Amino acid sequence: MKRRILLAAIAASPAIALFGCSKNDSSSAQKTIKLGTLSGPHAEVAEEAKKVAAKKGLNVQIIEFSDYGQVNEALAAKDIDCNAFQHVPFLEKAKSSKGYQFTALGKTVLFPLGVYSQKIHTKTEIADGMLVSVPADPANLGRGLQLLERNGIIKLKDGVGIHATTHDIAENPKHLVFREVDSAYLGRSLPDVGFAVINGSWAVKSKLSPEKDAFILEGADSDFANVLVTRTEDKDKPEFKTLLASFQSPEVKQFVKDKFKGSVVAAF
Known part of the structure; x- marks a missing residue:
């Protein structure tokens, strides 16, 4: 009788181990979002924000564009989940002319004109x-x-x-x-x-x-700071709050100061 119980326990142990492993894998899985931006300094800032976001459990895939107009088109088409390349006046003009349902979530950096x-x-x-x-x-x-x-x-x-x-x-x-x-x-x-x-x-x-x-x-107090933008229907999703916090982190602020030396300034 004791031998049967022991064999049953041994037979069950791999299943128990497998179940435990599966649970851990699920809890450590990262949410992935696609962020559109322009190549060059915009992308460099986004890469730094990506590093911060990864520490918060968010995986950011950066999609680089060379044309201003393509980034909002990609967001509208749901080819990307959010973008970071434009200031509010540019965004409002695009929304007015194209009918985009977009929302600015918060400021990132300023490229002084x-x-x-x-x-x-x-x-x-x-x-x-x-x-x-x-x-x-x-x-x-x-x-x-x-x-x-x-x-x-x-x-x-x-x-x-x-x-x-x-x-x-x-x-x-x-x-x-x-x-x-x-x-x-x-x-x-x-x-x-x-x-x-x-x-x-x-x-x-x-x-x-x-x-x-x-x-x-322009000074750092300009009204033309860049903003993180997503579709209005998605504006309250937690992953975008995490990404905004990553853009507005001390790590990104220090990177911008050291890397660009005034060519780009933190707007938060």
Whole structure:
């Protein structure tokens, strides 16, 4: 009788061990989400946030894009779960024009927009009739024109705000000539213009240092900080709260400070 009980216990032990192993595997499984971003500095910041998220039990797969427009399209198509590459004015413009049902979850980093030149070093050197290249995309165009207005270079029509275009310039005392250029080519336009207004991420890609090379630069309190964005239907899912906390972590803040030295700044 004792022998039968012992054999039954031995026979059952592998099943018990297997059950215990399966339970542990399940508890240690990580949730995986796909994060869309732009190649370059955006992706580098995302990689650092990914490391932090992994410690919190969240696996982040980073999908890099080279075109601004593709990232939101991918989110709408559910090819990715969230993205981190745009500021709120850009997001609102995209939602208005495309009908996206997206929600901004919180701020990540700021790529300061600046004014660059190979010919002058201060705004007092701006000459009459200078050619100026500005971003062709609507959100960054309005942002750039506002920056010029805040520095007394032009004056815009009342109330146009971030939606300003070159047609909304009410006063242009230096008779500047504005040329809209795709953001990817603004850095390359510098030899041919008096100065250019360039978004921080594209400045870095053009081997420019916003902190050192811009003679006018946005501050860290700008309204144009990048945000983590997901579909509105998913905004309350815990994995996105975890990812936002990872972006806003001390580790990411220190990485941004050490890596970019002012070219990118933490916005949290």
